[in-house]
Amino acid sequence: MSATLAPAGPSVVAGLPTPAQLRAVYPVGPQQQAEIARHRRAIVDVLDGTDDRLLVVVGPCSVHDTSAGLHYARQLADVAAELGDDLLIVLRTYLEKPRTTVGWKGLLVDPYLDDTQDLCAGLRLGREFLCQAADLGLPLAYEFVEPMFAPYLADLVSWAAIGARTVASQPHRQLASALPMPVGMKNTTSGDVRAAAEAVHAAAVAHVYAGLTLDGHPAVLHSAGNRDCHVVLRGGPTPNYDAVSVASALAILWDAGLPARLMVDASHGNSGKDHRRQPLVVADLAAQLAAGERGLVGVMVESFLGEGRQEIDSTPLRYGVSVTDGCLGWTATRDALDTLAGAVRQRRRASAALPPSPVAGQPAGLAGRS
Numbered sequence: 001m002s003a004t005l006a007p008a009g010p011s012v013v014a015g016l017p018t019p020a021q022l023r024a025v026y027p028v029g030p031q032q033q034a035e036i037a038r039h040r041r042a043i044v045d046v047l048d049g050t051d052d053r054l055l056v057v058v059g060p061c062s063v064h065d066t067s068a069g070l071h072y073a074r075q076l077a078d079v080a081a082e083l084g085d086d087l088l089i090v091l092r093t094y095l096e097k098p099r100t101t102v103g104w105k106g107l108l109v110d111p112y113l114d115d116t117q118d119l120c121a122g123l124r125l126g127r128e129f130l131c132q133a134a135d136l137g138l139p140l141a142y143e144f145v146e147p148m149f150a151p152y153l154a155d156l157v158s159w160a161a162i163g164a165r166t167v168a169s170q171p172h173r174q175l176a177s178a179l180p181m182p183v184g185m186k187n188t189t190s191g192d193v194r195a196a197a198e199a200v201h202a203a204a205v206a207h208v209y210a211g212l213t214l215d216g217h218p219a220v221l222h223s224a225g226n227r228d229c230h231v232v233l234r235g236g237p238t239p240n241y242d243a244v245s246v247a248s249a250l251a252i253l254w255d256a257g258l259p260a261r262l263m264v265d266a267s268h269g270n271s272g273k274d275h276r277r278q279p280l281v282v283a284d285l286a287a288q289l290a291a292g293e294r295g296l297v298g299v300m301v302e303s304f305l306g307e308g309r310q311e312i313d314s315t316p317l318r319y320g321v322s323v324t325d326g327c328l329g330w331t332a333t334r335d336a337l338d339t340l341a342g343a344v345r346q347r348r349r350a351s352a353a354l355p356p357s358p359v360a361g362q363p364a365g366l367a368g369r370s
């Protein structure tokens, strides 16, 4: 078999603006900065159990059309206000997609959905979208896939994910250790929860690593360590949302001296990528919450204006329908959020009837967080 040698390196197609240059074009004002800081603190309070609401990260699998994304965000902001006593709702604004092999890598990489892969335009469009979405008052969730993109966007994000395909990657764990917001670490696509727990551990401590400054210079960076990380159960070849799987994941965390708290993703491996199964997962989680489970601090739901998914090259594209994984439509999303809010109220009533117990996730190894 003859070997094909790779060329010496990539050819440079175009320069990128520096993070500082892009931030100057789409700035975050002092009022918005203060609001994002408040969102991050509120999420930490739910993770720590000092706020007994449920964190719900909900929204499209990916944003491919910023108008539809903002349309969805406006509707969700109304529901978030309505259910705000029980749910802390965070909007998924995912602009990068990790691929199992190949496929559309998200708006940041291919903003025109035509394989022209104009990253400069993607970064501009993406940051402008996050600024507009943040203006609507909701906290924003984002999966950091390419660590180099993080400084372009991180100031707008209130909750971050490290995905199933990157959770064991040292650069992603280092990035998480430097991020100024809580980070959810997904179990791997093979269903390995320990790798996610290890990522929580790795991100909690300080690291020294190579990266780019806001001015775009290669530099030695020091992270402080991020103690606001947690595991996200997203299933694998088989689901892991049921009470037994949740208890076993909490035991892994407890044994590792990590806060015994986690989020469950109703989509991906937990729905077998069939969006119609998400309500079944949500119903099971609601039952666990109603029964008093306090280690379950968050739920993720993939949802958009229209139900299901479509191929990215469909003509015409249906408005508000995912071009990546299938999503719940709006009505089913509203039902899922009402179900979770009702379950939180039941959990509150159940815990009011009991003597005080330790809050979710008093960490042995990470006690006394900031």
Ligand SMILES: O=C[C@H](O)[C@H](O)COP(=O)(O)O
Binding pocket: 061, 097, 098, 099, 100, 101, 102, 103, 268, 324, 325
């Ligand atoms: O969340 C979206 C997808 O599950 C993820 O990007 C992987 O997709 P793929 O397996 O179709 O590449």
Ligand SMILES: C=C(OP(=O)(O)O)C(=O)O
Binding pocket: 061, 094, 098, 143, 162, 163, 164, 165, 186, 234, 268
């Ligand atoms: C890619 C995602 O999830 P996972 O990493 O669990 O596949 C996602 O949430 O969009």
